[in-house]
Amino acid sequence: MTYLQIEDLEIAYGKNTILRDVTLSCFKPGTITGILGPNGVGKSSFLRTLAGLAPYRGSIQYDETENRTLGHGERARKVSYLPQTLPQGTNLVAYESVISACRAVRPDLPRHIVETMTEAVFDRLNIRHLAFQPMNSMSGGQRQMIGLAQIIVRKPDVMLLDEPTSALDLRWQLGVLDVVRNLVDEQNGIALIALHDINLAMRHCDQIVLFGENSVLSHGVPEHAMSPDMLSRAYHVKGRIETCSQGTHFVIVDGLTNKATPEPITNR
Amino acid sequence: MRDPNTGAAQAAPSLSRQYRRFIFKRIFWLCALLIALLASLVINVLTGPAMLSFGQVLNGILHPDDLSGALRVIIFEVRLPFAILAVVIGATLGLAGAEMQTVLNNPLASPSTLGIMHAATLGASLAIVFRISALGLPENYAVPICAFIGALAAIAVIQLLAKVYGATVDTVVLFGIALVFALNALVSLIQFVADSDSLQQIVFWTMGSLARATWEKIAIVATVFLACVPFSIRHVWKMTALRGGEDYAKSFGVSVERLRLLVLLRVSVLTAVAVAFTGVIGFVGLVGPHIARLAFGEDHRFYIPGSILSGAFILSAASITSKSIVPGIMIPDGIVTALIGIPLFLGLLLSQKRRG
Numbered sequence: 001m002t003y004l005q006i007e008d009l010e011i012a013y014g015k016n017t018i019l020r021d022v023t024l025s026c027f028k029p030g031t032i033t034g035i036l037g038p039n040g041v042g043k044s045s046f047l048r049t050l051a052g053l054a055p056y057r058g059s060i061q062y063d064e065t066e067n068r069t070l071g072h073g074e075r076a077r078k079v080s081y082l083p084q085t086l087p088q089g090t091n092l093v094a095y096e097s098v099i100s101a102c103r104a105v106r107p108d109l110p111r112h113i114v115e116t117m118t119e120a121v122f123d124r125l126n127i128r129h130l131a132f133q134p135m136n137s138m139s140g141g142q143r144q145m146i147g148l149a150q151i152i153v154r155k156p157d158v159m160l161l162d163e164p165t166s167a168l169d170l171r172w173q174l175g176v177l178d179v180v181r182n183l184v185d186e187q188n189g190i191a192l193i194a195l196h197d198i199n200l201a202m203r204h205c206d207q208i209v210l211f212g213e214n215s216v217l218s219h220g221v222p223e224h225a226m227s228p229d230m231l232s233r234a235y236h237v238k239g240r241i242e243t244c245s246q247g248t249h250f251v252i253v254d255g256l257t258n259k260a261t262p263e264p265i266t267n268r
Numbered sequence: 269m270r271d272p273n274t275g276a277a278q279a280a281p282s283l284s285r286q287y288r289r290f291i292f293k294r295i296f297w298l299c300a301l302l303i304a305l306l307a308s309l310v311i312n313v314l315t316g317p318a319m320l321s322f323g324q325v326l327n328g329i330l331h332p333d334d335l336s337g338a339l340r341v342i343i344f345e346v347r348l349p350f351a352i353l354a355v356v357i358g359a360t361l362g363l364a365g366a367e368m369q370t371v372l373n374n375p376l377a378s379p380s381t382l383g384i385m386h387a388a389t390l391g392a393s394l395a396i397v398f399r400i401s402a403l404g405l406p407e408n409y410a411v412p413i414c415a416f417i418g419a420l421a422a423i424a425v426i427q428l429l430a431k432v433y434g435a436t437v438d439t440v441v442l443f444g445i446a447l448v449f450a451l452n453a454l455v456s457l458i459q460f461v462a463d464s465d466s467l468q469q470i471v472f473w474t475m476g477s478l479a480r481a482t483w484e485k486i487a488i489v490a491t492v493f494l495a496c497v498p499f500s501i502r503h504v505w506k507m508t509a510l511r512g513g514e515d516y517a518k519s520f521g522v523s524v525e526r527l528r529l530l531v532l533l534r535v536s537v538l539t540a541v542a543v544a545f546t547g548v549i550g551f552v553g554l555v556g557p558h559i560a561r562l563a564f565g566e567d568h569r570f571y572i573p574g575s576i577l578s579g580a581f582i583l584s585a586a587s588i589t590s591k592s593i594v595p596g597i598m599i600p601d602g603i604v605t606a607l608i609g610i611p612l613f614l615g616l617l618l619s620q621k622r623r624g
Binding site: 048051053072073074075076077080081082083085087088090091092093095096097100101103104105107112115116118119122128131132134135147150151 | 282283284286287290373505506508509511512513515516517518519520521522523561562565566567
C-alpha cells in the first residue's frame, strides 16, 4: 500500500511552464485516477514527473518520501511507468522483453520466480500466443500489450500509465482496464491513467483529474469532476453528462463552443 | 486445451519450458559458431607460402624444441601471432560494435561512428609524418601509442560536449559525425604535407593490417578485452531493457545516462587499443553485431557473445583470404573484411527475409 501526495507542483521546460500550483491528495490506495485534458496540456509531463523522469518544483511524496530523493532502482520497485510511446520493434521476442524488464529492476530475484511472474502476466493479459513472437513483427497494439506486460509484471504499488489503450481496439481497451482494476484491488495500489477517451475514463476510473490551461481545472468522482462547464473550459466543446439505463455516466458532445476551431496544439 | 481421448483438461506447455528450448537453440548455434571460429583459426595457422602440413604445425606447437630455427620463426613468430591477433582484434571490435549499436540505439553505429577510428588515424599520421618517438618506447610502438592517444582524445571531446550541453543520444551521434569530417580533413592535410614514404605508410595504416602481429600486442589487446567483458556481462539485462526504448529502460530503474557513459568509455578503450595495433579495420564492428542480431536476437546474454564470435570469425576468415588471394602477398585485412563481410551479411539478411 502506497500513498501519493502532491503539493505546489510546478513543471517547466526551460522558461516554458507546463503545469503550476498542482496540489492533489486524492490518490487513495485501491483507486484508479483518470488524467484527462486536451492535447499539450501536460498530462504526459505530469506522469513523467511522477515517474521521476523530469525535474520539478514543489513536492511529490510516495509514503512521505520525496520523489527526487529516491534512487532509480528504489523508485522502480515502487512505481511503474508506461510511456506514451510504444516499445521499439526490436529483434527480441515478447517473453525476453518482459523478462529483461523484470531483471533490470530486480536482478536479485531467482530465475524461477521471474519465470513464474512472467508466465502469470502473459496469462493475465491473455497474450500467451505472442510470447515467442519478435517485437519487430508485431502490430502497434500487440507491442502496446507487451509494454504493459513489462510494466505490470512486477505488480507495482503505483502504476502510471500514459495512454495505455491508444493503439488498442475496443475489446482490448476494456480488457486492459479490467486488468488494471484487478491489480489495483489485489495490491491495494494506485493507478493514474492518462486517457483521451473521456467515456472510458468515466466508466473505469474512480476519480478524474482534469487539466487545462497549465493547471488542474477540476478533480473528484467522474460525474462531479466532468461537467458541461468543465468540458467547455477544457476542450472548448458543448457537452452534457447523461446517465444510461445501467446507471453509468456518459459524456455526450454536441459540438464545438461558438463553432470555434480548435486552438493550435502547442509543442511540449 | 482438452485431451481428445479423456476430455480432461490438458495443460498447455509452460512458457518457461518453451523458453528453455528457445535458449537451448541459441546456445547450440553459439557453440557451432565457436567451432567454426576454432576451425578458421587452425586453417589460418596452416595457410601461408611455407606449405606446412597440419601434422608439422601441430607437432611444432606441442614440441617447439624439436623445431628448426626457420620453422620456429614461421610458426611462433609469424603464423600463430597473426592468426590469434585476428581472433582477438575481431572479438574486440565485435564487442565494441555491439555495445555501441545498443547504447546509441542505432543499427548503423560502429566503433567508427563517433570518430574514434579517425582520431586514431590522425594520431598515427602525426606519429608517422613527424616521426614522434613516444616516451622513449621502441620505435614500432610510437604509432600505436599516438593512435591510442588520438582515439581517447576523441571520446573525451565527445563526452565533454555531451556533458556540457546535456546532449541526447542523437546529438552525440551528430557530434561524432562532425568529428569524423573534421578529422578526415586534418588527416588529408597531413597527407598533403607528408613526404612520399610517410604518405605510403599512412595509406597502408588506413587500410588496416594484421601483418605486424606480435605476442606483446596480442597480450595487450587480450588483456583490455578480458578486462572489459565482465562489465559487459554485468550490464546485459540493462542493455537488453534499453532496446525497448530509453523511457522504458528508465522506468525499469536503469540510469540510462550513466549506463551510456560507462559503455561509451568501454567501447572507446576497446576500439582505441584494437586499431592502435592494426590500423583501421572498420567493417567488423558494424557487421559482426548485425550477424549476431539476426542469428541470436537482441537478448544481450546471447547477442554480446554472438557479436564477439562473429567479429572474431569474420576477421579470422578475412585474414585467411588476405593470404590466399595472391600467393606470397598479403592484401590489407581492412579491405578483405569488407569483401568477406558484405556477402556474409547479405546472405543472412536475405535468408531471414525468406523465412519471414
